[in-house]
Amino acid sequence: MLFTPIKPMLLATGKEVKDNTDTIFDIKWDGWRTIIHKEGDRVEAFTREGNNITSKFPELIEVGQSIKEHTAIIDAEGVVLRNGNSVFEDFSYRGSLSNKDKIEQATKTHPATFIAFDILATNNPVMKYPLFERKEMLSSIIKPSNSMIVTPSVEGYGTHVFQLTKDKNMEGIVGKRRDSLYKINHRSKDWLKYKHFKIANTVILGFSEQPFSLLVGTRLSNGKYKRLANIEFGFSREEKMAFRQIAKQLIIKNERNITWIEPVLNCKVQYLEKTKTGLLRIASFKGFCLENNIEKQTS
Template identity: 70%
Template sequence: MLFTPIKPMLLHMGNNEEINDNPEWIYDIKWDGWRILLHKQGERIEAFTRHGNNVTAKFPELQEVGRSIQSHTAIIDCEGVVLRNGVSVFDDFAFRGRLSNTSKIQQATLTHPATFIAFDVLGTNKPHTNKPLVERKEILLSIIEPSNSLLITPSVTGNGNNIFQLTKDKGMEGIVGKRSNSTYKTNHRSHNWLKYKHFKVIDTVILGYKENPFTMLVGKQLSNGKCKPLANVEFGFKPEEKTAFREIAKQIVTKVERDMTWLEPRLCCKVQYLEKTNTGSLRIVSFKGFNFDKVPEAIN
């Protein structure tokens, strides 16, 4: 298992209205970056993504990470992030992940310093995956000396609603709830691990659409009258909404390019999204209904 790709345990999406304050649940802050598995033995340390890619060379910070892990041998599950005022910024860590030039990587350790936030341990000198989460958390605390490059995520037992509100107030992604007795099952998505995210809803104008799969391109109208695309929306449509939309769209088609049908920017809809990128695009977007009372000029 050591220094070989591991598919980590994954979460299901939880219902924000059903966050459990039961003391049998442990809640962590959900950080927005890349899922990373750290492998350490002696002075050797390597980092793998959830898809099995070895990204060690991209993060010189891992040398400090290795010194922060007090155990000779360890496999630690964490989130790789770039923190800005205590909040993880997905785009900044993704920027780090795209770099391959050595000098640019070294420069980015100053402008986009990576931090690895640990939340679980799969093993040290022996496997821990069959131990309950509460015990694995204790092991994690005992083997990590926090540093600028390696932290342990804050956890609370019960009180899920309190930490959910706290992360919302701070503009964070959300929280993760896990049963305190849950074991760690690699390559498995478990209902014992649930993620709760803070989504936002905004009005947008529909700029065009594609079929196969059905996708709407939504955006906003700028002050100069032009439209800026914000997101491709694939999810959240009811069959009857697609049918009604196609009938309306026939009347406002401007041109068809390959698989894209462009429309006059007259029809508005609401979309739900998790966050905006640095360029203003929307991440993790779903359709939340048409807004026939809205006019494009009123969207900002």
């Protein structure tokens, strides 16, 4: 188990946050899920897909010093923090680097922090311990540093934490049953995620069929259109059929796997956040609309 890829326990999607004394609520950080392995001075980090990313993050040396146990496997989120908020793009940039000089420079411009929220093992596996005991164990073995901290947790008061993260423009929260066990490679309703999504009015620029998706964008002040997202999720069968009937009358051209149409159809898109270049992250379809108040932005 030690220094081998582990598929972590995954979150299900919650519908409505409710206060519950049987639930522990954590902040949901926006980065890469990272499993950290330590034995003595050796520290390695793996993504949820099993990729070893140790060489990309020199900060892991300090992470090893923050973990007071000789042996440990810790579930964490790798993030780059800006004013207390995690910035997904910045951590993804770190993960894309392979040149040693660029990695070293990025430790200064995009310093990584690994935010621990669970523990799978010390000298022995602890996954069968209830969550509240694992949380206590985790806090007892982590000495906070610039490179590793333990995520704050609150028992019971989920609505307060959810509103607080919304006010601070954070991703959302996670609610976990306080007695839940850790189950590798398992998506459990014992762990629920609640995200702060936003809605944008967009114009449909084109579509693809394999798989079905809409290319949506916005009209700029100069009259040109800018792509915002490629939407693959959220459609009903009836919505797809209705769109195809209308779109076949609006086709401008076919290009590779995209069919471009006249930009006259509008739809609502749910998204988590905008990237630095204005693209919509984690976007899904929320329905067609007749309004023409398309969100404008400059390039």
